[in-house]
Amino acid sequence: MSAPTTVTSAPASLDSFNCKRTLTVDGQEYIYYSLPEAEKNGLAGISKLPYAMKVLLENLLRHEDGRSVTKADILGAAEWLDNRGRAEKEIGFRPARVLMQDFTGVPAVVDLAAMRDGMLKLGGDAKKINPLVPVDLVIDHSVIVDDFGNPQAFERNVELEYERNGERYVFLKWGQDAFANFRVVPPGTGICHQVNLEYLAQTVWTATNGNGETLAYPDTLVGTDSHTTMVNGLAVLGWGVGGIEAEAAMLGQPQSMLIPEVIGFELTGALKEGVTATDLVLTVTQMLRKKGVVGKFVEFYGAGLNNLTLADRATIANMAPEYGATCGFFPVDSETLNYLVISGRDAHRISLVEAYTKAQGLFRTPDAADPVFTDTLSLDLSTVGPSLAGPKRPEGRIALSDVKAGFGTALAGEYKKTGDTEQRFPVEGRAFDLGHGDVVIAAITSCTNTSNPSVLIAAGLLARNAAEKGLTSKPWVKTSLAPGSQVVAAYLEKAGLQPYLDKVGFNLVGFGCTTCIGNSGPL
Numbered sequence: 001m002s003a004p005t006t007v008t009s010a011p012a013s014l015d016s017f018n019c020k021r022t023l024t025v026d027g028q029e030y031i032y033y034s035l036p037e038a039e040k041n042g043l044a045g046i047s048k049l050p051y052a053m054k055v056l057l058e059n060l061l062r063h064e065d066g067r068s069v070t071k072a073d074i075l076g077a078a079e080w081l082d083n084r085g086r087a088e089k090e091i092g093f094r095p096a097r098v099l100m101q102d103f104t105g106v107p108a109v110v111d112l113a114a115m116r117d118g119m120l121k122l123g124g125d126a127k128k129i130n131p132l133v134p135v136d137l138v139i140d141h142s143v144i145v146d147d148f149g150n151p152q153a154f155e156r157n158v159e160l161e162y163e164r165n166g167e168r169y170v171f172l173k174w175g176q177d178a179f180a181n182f183r184v185v186p187p188g189t190g191i192c193h194q195v196n197l198e199y200l201a202q203t204v205w206t207a208t209n210g211n212g213e214t215l216a217y218p219d220t221l222v223g224t225d226s227h228t229t230m231v232n233g234l235a236v237l238g239w240g241v242g243g244i245e246a247e248a249a250m251l252g253q254p255q256s257m258l259i260p261e262v263i264g265f266e267l268t269g270a271l272k273e274g275v276t277a278t279d280l281v282l283t284v285t286q287m288l289r290k291k292g293v294v295g296k297f298v299e300f301y302g303a304g305l306n307n308l309t310l311a312d313r314a315t316i317a318n319m320a321p322e323y324g325a326t327c328g329f330f331p332v333d334s335e336t337l338n339y340l341v342i343s344g345r346d347a348h349r350i351s352l353v354e355a356y357t358k359a360q361g362l363f364r365t366p367d368a369a370d371p372v373f374t375d376t377l378s379l380d381l382s383t384v385g386p387s388l389a390g391p392k393r394p395e396g397r398i399a400l401s402d403v404k405a406g407f408g409t410a411l412a413g414e415y416k417k418t419g420d421t422e423q424r425f426p427v428e429g430r431a432f433d434l435g436h437g438d439v440v441i442a443a444i445t446s447c448t449n450t451s452n453p454s455v456l457i458a459a460g461l462l463a464r465n466a467a468e469k470g471l472t473s474k475p476w477v478k479t480s481l482a483p484g485s486q487v488v489a490a491y492l493e494k495a496g497l498q499p500y501l502d503k504v505g506f507n508l509v510g511f512g513c514t515t516c517i518g519n520s521g522p523l
Contacts, residue, residue, distance in 0.1 A: 092254030190485025267304025460497025
C-alpha cells in the first residue's frame with residue numbers, strides 16, 4: 001500500500017512569514033512551508049522547539065487562512081519557548097489522515113451514507129459527499145477466539161467471523177467503492193496499529209492542492225483507538241480520539257486543542273541482553289505515571305535512542321494511554337529511514353522523507369543540541385531489568401526477581417480470596433480444582449507485544465525450550481496466538497519457531513484484537 005495522492009480542499013495559506021518554498025527530490029518538485037525560513041521571518045528561536053511542537057507549528061503555517069488559523073495562532077505556538085506550553089493557548093490542528101477500526105468506523109460510514117441521502121433530498125449531487133482527508137479503516141476488532149489449540153483454529157475462526165459480520169463487511173466494501181479517500185483493510189490482515197506502522201504511515205505525506213501543486217508535509221493523524229499513538233515511534237504525530245472528532249477530521253474540520261506541555265524523556269545507555277522492549281515500556285510507564293503526564297506530549301531524546309530499534313520505539317509509543325500522555329513521540333533519524341527501507345516503502349518516498357526532514361530541522365542527529373522541554377526526566381537503559389505487571393495494571397510493575405516474594409503482597413489486590421476458593425471444573429472428561437489466582441487464559445497477543453520482533457521471537461524460543469523438555473500447558477488453560485500482522489507471523493515461520501508454539505498449544509487463531517478487548521471467546 002502506498003500513500004495516495006489526494007486533492008484536498010484545505011484553504012490556501014496566507015504565508016504571513018514568507019516561508020513557502022520548493023524542494024526538489026529525484027527531479028520532482030514539492031511545495032513546503034519551511035520552518036527555518038519562518039524562523040528568519042518573525043518566528044525567532046523555533047529551531048529549539050521539541051520536534052513534536054515543530055510538527056504542530058508547520059501544520060499551522062500550512063493552514064493559515066485568517067479564520068480557522070490566524071497569524072496570532074502561529075505566534076502563540078512560537079511563544080511556546082517562553083511559556084513551555086503553560087499559557088493554555090488553543091489552536092486548530094488538521095491531521096493529514098484518519099485511522100479507524102471496524103467497531104468505530106462503521107458508524108462513520110453510516111453517517112457519510114446518511115449525508116448522501118440528505119444531499120439527494122436537497123436535489124444535490126450525492127457523489128460530492130466524501131472524506132476530505134484520506135481515511136483507512138482496518139477490520140481488526142471482530143475476530144473471536146472460538147477455536148484454539150489446533151492447526152484448524154485460524155481457518156475456523158475466520159469462517160465464524162465472516163458468518164457473524166457478513167452484512168457489516170458488505171456494507172464496508174460498498175463504502176470503499178462509493179467514497180473517495182476511503183480504503184478498507186480486510187479482516188485477517190492484522191491489528192490496525194501494526195498495519196499503520198508497516199504499510200499506511202509514510203512519515204512525510206504528500207497531496208495535490210487546488211492549484212495543482214504537490215505539497216510535502218509531516219504525516220500526522222488521529223485514530224479511533226487509544227493505541228493510535230504507536231505510530232509516533234515512526235515520527236508520525238497522532239493520537240486516539242472519539243468517533244465524532246474523527247468524523248470531523250475526516251470532513252476537514254480542525255481538531256481544537258490546547259498547545260501542549262512537552263515532557264522530555266532522556267534515554268541513555270543500552271538495554272542489557274535478555275531485557276525486552278516490554279520490560280522497558282513497563283519501566284517507562286511506571287516512571288511517567290509517577291511524573292504525571294496526562295494531557296501532555298512526551299518526547300524521547302538522548303544518546304540512548306541510538307540503541308533502540310524502530311520496533312522498540314513503537315512499543316514505547318504504543319503505551320502512551322497507559323502512561324497517560326497524549327502521545328510519546330520519537331523524531332526522525334537514521335533508524336526511521338532504515339525501517340522505511342526494510343518495510344518496503346517506495347524508494348522515492350524514503351528519499352523525500354530524508355530530504356524534507358533535514359530541510360525542516362526535523363531530522364535528529366547524534367550531535368544535535370537537545371530541544372527545550374517543559375520538564376525532563378531520565379532513564380539509563382542499562383538499569384532496566386526483566387519485569388512483570390498486571391494482569392490489568394501496567395504501572396504496577398515489579399522486578400521478575402521479586403515476583404515470588406511479592407505475589408502475596410504487590411499482587412494481592414488482584415486476587416481477593418473470599419470463602420471457599422476452590423471449584424470443580426470438568427476438562428477433557430476429568431475434574432480439576434481451580435481457585436483464585438489460577439491461570440485459565442494464556443494469550444500471546446496485543447498490538448504492543450506481538451508487533452515487536454524481539455519479543456515475539458523470545459516467545460518462540462521459550463516455546464521451543466518448553467517443548468524440548470516435554471512441557472505442555474494445563475488442559476484447562478485456553479492458549480492462543482494472535483500476531484499483530486501477517487508480517488509478524490512470518491517472523492516465527494521463517495525462524496522455524498511456529499511448530500514449537502503449536503506443540504505447546506499456541507496455534508495461530510487470527511490476526512486482530514482478541515483477548516485484549518474481551519474477544520477471547522468462551523472458556
